[in-house]
Amino acid sequence: MSVVDLSKEVALGIDIGGTNTKFGLVNHRGQILTKGSLPTDQYSTPEAFVDALHEQIQPLIDEHCEGGIEGIGVGAPNANYYRGTIELAPNLPWKGIINFADLMTAKFNSPCKMTNDANAAALGEMMYGAARGMKDFIMITLGTGVGSGIVSGGNLIYGHDGFAGELGHTIVKPGGRKHWSTGSEGSLEAYASATGIAITAKKMRAEFPDSMLNQYPEEAINSKTVHECALKEDPVAVEVFRYTGQKLGEALANFVMFSSPEAILLFGGVIKAGDFILKPAKLHMERNLLPIFRSKVRLVFSELDEADAAILGASALVWEK
Amino acid sequence: MSVVDLSKEVALGIDIGGTNTKFGLVNHRGQILTKGSLPTDQYSTPEAFVDALHEQIQPLIDEHCEGGIEGIGVGAPNANYYRGTIELAPNLPWKGIINFADLMTAKFNSPCKMTNDANAAALGEMMYGAARGMKDFIMITLGTGVGSGIVSGGNLIYGHDGFAGELGHTIVKPGGRKHWSTGSEGSLEAYASATGIAITAKKMRAEFPDSMLNQYPEEAINSKTVHECALKEDPVAVEVFRYTGQKLGEALANFVMFSSPEAILLFGGVIKAGDFILKPAKLHMERNLLPIFRSKVRLVFSELDEADAAILGASALVWEK
Numbered sequence: 001m002s003v004v005d006l007s008k009e010v011a012l013g014i015d016i017g018g019t020n021t022k023f024g025l026v027n028h029r030g031q032i033l034t035k036g037s038l039p040t041d042q043y044s045t046p047e048a049f050v051d052a053l054h055e056q057i058q059p060l061i062d063e064h065c066e067g068g069i070e071g072i073g074v075g076a077p078n079a080n081y082y083r084g085t086i087e088l089a090p091n092l093p094w095k096g097i098i099n100f101a102d103l104m105t106a107k108f109n110s111p112c113k114m115t116n117d118a119n120a121a122a123l124g125e126m127m128y129g130a131a132r133g134m135k136d137f138i139m140i141t142l143g144t145g146v147g148s149g150i151v152s153g154g155n156l157i158y159g160h161d162g163f164a165g166e167l168g169h170t171i172v173k174p175g176g177r178k179h180w181s182t183g184s185e186g187s188l189e190a191y192a193s194a195t196g197i198a199i200t201a202k203k204m205r206a207e208f209p210d211s212m213l214n215q216y217p218e219e220a221i222n223s224k225t226v227h228e229c230a231l232k233e234d235p236v237a238v239e240v241f242r243y244t245g246q247k248l249g250e251a252l253a254n255f256v257m258f259s260s261p262e263a264i265l266l267f268g269g270v271i272k273a274g275d276f277i278l279k280p281a282k283l284h285m286e287r288n289l290l291p292i293f294r295s296k297v298r299l300v301f302s303e304l305d306e307a308d309a310a311i312l313g314a315s316a317l318v319w320e321k
Numbered sequence: 322m323s324v325v326d327l328s329k330e331v332a333l334g335i336d337i338g339g340t341n342t343k344f345g346l347v348n349h350r351g352q353i354l355t356k357g358s359l360p361t362d363q364y365s366t367p368e369a370f371v372d373a374l375h376e377q378i379q380p381l382i383d384e385h386c387e388g389g390i391e392g393i394g395v396g397a398p399n400a401n402y403y404r405g406t407i408e409l410a411p412n413l414p415w416k417g418i419i420n421f422a423d424l425m426t427a428k429f430n431s432p433c434k435m436t437n438d439a440n441a442a443a444l445g446e447m448m449y450g451a452a453r454g455m456k457d458f459i460m461i462t463l464g465t466g467v468g469s470g471i472v473s474g475g476n477l478i479y480g481h482d483g484f485a486g487e488l489g490h491t492i493v494k495p496g497g498r499k500h501w502s503t504g505s506e507g508s509l510e511a512y513a514s515a516t517g518i519a520i521t522a523k524k525m526r527a528e529f530p531d532s533m534l535n536q537y538p539e540e541a542i543n544s545k546t547v548h549e550c551a552l553k554e555d556p557v558a559v560e561v562f563r564y565t566g567q568k569l570g571e572a573l574a575n576f577v578m579f580s581s582p583e584a585i586l587l588f589g590g591v592i593k594a595g596d597f598i599l600k601p602a603k604l605h606m607e608r609n610l611l612p613i614f615r616s617k618v619r620l621v622f623s624e625l626d627e628a629d630a631a632i633l634g635a636s637a638l639v640w641e642k
Contacts, residue, residue, distance in 0.1 A: 166613075
């Protein structure tokens with residue numbers, strides 16, 4: 001029996017965003033040996049993009065990884081786990097269905113697995129972060145949009161077609177706020193994303209001329225400025241987060257009654273608002289749960305450094321059984 | 322290598338309801354060799370109940386099963402898969418937490434697995450019914466209450482504590498109809514159960530004095546009589562089911578965006594209303610889905626005989642890996 005030195009096995013993790021793509025070489029312990037980035041939106045074809053990735057990354061592999069890489073993990077919007085494709089991603093420059101994993105494997109001569117960015121984040125938390133040792137948890141990413149990754153019995157839920165876990169698009173208020181992109185009415189994302197919070201803040205400050213929020217120009221109203229005002233005890237800013245937390249908590253209660261997780265992990269820029277959102281979220285989650293689920297589910301913040309979490313999550317795809 | 326004649330292996334399936342308990346000896350093919358029932362509510366202790374079960378069933382085992390039984394599967398309200406317990410079941414005569422699986426194993430000298438009735442129904446459909454060959458589906462039971470069983474990647478989702486899959490208690494209309502038992506506001510069960518349909522029908526007939534539904538006494542208003550009126554083209558009765566179907570469909574859309582199932586199976590007395598409920602359910606499910614999920618999920622009725630489904634489902638626990 002040979003013993004493998006796990007610290008020497010390295011995965012390439014890549015996180016593709018609409019504007020930027022980040023990558024890193026990561027070992028089993030979640031240490032990033034080296035990392036870098038390139039602008040996603042400057043490559044008109046996926047082939048040109050893969051060429052550019054290879055040109056930047058291959059020298060780093062040669063330098064840092066004695067035996068090459070174990071595999072490639074990619075987190076990308078609308079990525080399909082089963083097919084290794086990126087499908088109809090609205091925020092990426094490449095249209096249609098792209099066989100991205102095949103392109104990567106051909107170029108890097110290494111197996112490539114893909115999933116959407118929130119699923120990758122959930123894997124990253126399970127392997128390196130706050131969900132270590134957990135077999136049942138839900139990851140909610142609260143950023144520009146609201147994403148999710150669901151782990152049940154130790155496995156990520158991919159669903160029949162590889163697209164499971166779009167909790168940001170579940171409806172929390174039928175007939176409610178229209179989503180700026182999907183057109184659906186009353187989705188979680190319409191309220192609990194950074195975009196949704198800005199909309200709520202603009203509405204509420206219009207109703208209360210005395211609010212500190214009125215000291216900012218329209219374009220400066222975002223979850224950061226609302227947080228600043230809330231810290232200064234502006235009651236309208238506090239109410240913006242309370243309302244957001246309520247909608248989030250109501251949605252979380254439904255999620256808990258679906259898969260009964262040990263914990264819900266929150267991640268992303270919005271969680272900087274801390275207890276302003278967390279407390280009402282917890283309250284309204286508990287209030288909407290059946291008694292058998294109450295006071296059981298931990299609501300916690302991610303432990304991963306936000307700058308590296310996406311790379312770590314993508315690399316975790318390589319180690320996934 | 323010895324070949325086992327699977328048709329000779331027999332499981333004991335037991336379905337515990339608030340009033341009646343049904344049981345059957347079932348082989349791998351889903352054939353019920355013999356079955357019977359006894360009144361749940363006439364035994365003041367679980368021990369007395371298990372004694373009575375044994376007294377009735379052991380002679381049947383001796384008669385029908387050469388080598389004894391392979392195991393016992395029990396479907397019961399508030400049954401916990403991990404602990405083999407029935408916990409705080411509001412509709413059963415026995416209070417507190419009951420170590421039911423241990424009692425059964427001690428009495429029958431055979432391993433016993435338990436889960437709630439809707440989870441058992443989902444297993445039954447996967448093994449013997451409309452979900453054969455499926456790895457990702459959701460079972461919704463529409464009876465007096467609304468139950469659910471969720472299968473993902475070929476496994477039933479039990480969750481961290483064994484209580485996952487209470488989709489009937491997810492909120493479809495925040496601040497909506499108060500549930501007669503849980504007190505929650507706007508749950509799926511408050512609208513889509515037989516109880517919920519009767520409430521909707523009573524409200525709607527009060528608004529429309531011309532409706533055929535007003536020809537029945539209060540206590541005769543139920544999903545069966547509403548169905549009779551709908552078949553006679555009473556527009557109010559049709560609207561009762563359309564409204565129910567809408568609420569169901571909106572809930573189903575949320576479930577699909579959670580686990581992306583291949584199909585949703587509907588089961589229980591309410592589905593006798595057929596297209597009166599199914600068509601609006603399908604319409605509102607599709608309408609609330611993200612484009613990537615549309616026109617993919619089949620909405621189908623159970624294939625199992627309602628009288629036997631609970632026994633078959635419970636017995637399927639024994640064959641579950």
